[in-house]
Amino acid sequence: MFEIRIICEAADRESVVTGLRSQFNIGHVRSSFSLTSGGQTLYITADLPATSPWPTPEQAYADTPAVSYELEWARVTLMGPPLSPGLNREYRLRRAAALDRMALGLAPGLGVVATPEDATEAATHLMTLDSTSGLGTSGYADGPYAPDHPESTRDPRGYVRQEFAIWHKNNQ
Numbered sequence: 421m422f423e424i425r426i427i428c429e430a431a432d433r434e435s436v437v438t439g440l441r442s443q444f445n446i447g448h449v450r451s452s453f454s455l456t457s458g459g460q461t462l463y464i465t466a467d468l469p470a471t472s473p474w475p476t477p478e479q480a481y482a483d484t485p486a487v488s489y490e491l492e493w494a495r496v497t498l499m500g501p502p503l504s505p506g507l508n509r510e511y512r513l514r515r516a517a518a519l520d521r522m523a524l525g526l527a528p529g530l531g532v533v534a535t536p537e538d539a540t541e542a543a544t545h546l547m548t549l550d551s552t553s554g555l556g557t558s559g560y561a562d563g564p565y566a567p568d569h570p571e572s573t574r575d576p577r578g579y580v581r582q583e584f585a586i587w588h589k590n591n592q
Contacts, residue, residue: 429459473571474578480585487527490518516542517584520577543576
């Protein structure tokens with residue numbers, strides 16, 4: 421939280437407050453007559469808006485195959501030959517995304533339940549794989565947040581959404 425002090429003409433008061441409101445979460449606006457300019461001095465308590473660095477589930481999973489398809493793909497993939505590094509990453513990513521969608525309730529009618537803990541565990545496995553892949557500090561990560569970034573460790577499922585959205589866009 422911080423306080424903003426602005427000296428402006430009385431006629432500009434509303435446009436100034438509207439502009440601040442578009443950029444910050446502001447509280448009550450206190451004002452007094454400004455002796456130096458003849459205008460108003462505004463005192464505003466503000467916070468930065470709460471934003472998430474991650475795509476929303478709707479953004480990350482838009483136009484993706486059904487969860488049932490993803491789970492069947494994962495099952496068949498595991499039954500095949502040993503996974504290459506790239507396929508292992510794809511398997512972990514798609515499985516983590518499916519579990520995330522299930523934990524969010526975005527997979528109705530499956531009859532299978534995934535808890536948020538299941539989704540977080542799968543996300544953590546993906547992050548571990550990405551950070552140890554040997555492809556630099558960000559591993560496979562293609563988004564702004566690497567697997568070892570504090571935002572990623574704070575929200576592993578957000579990391580999955582970031583990576584899945586990028587992977588899906590590149591593999592349509």
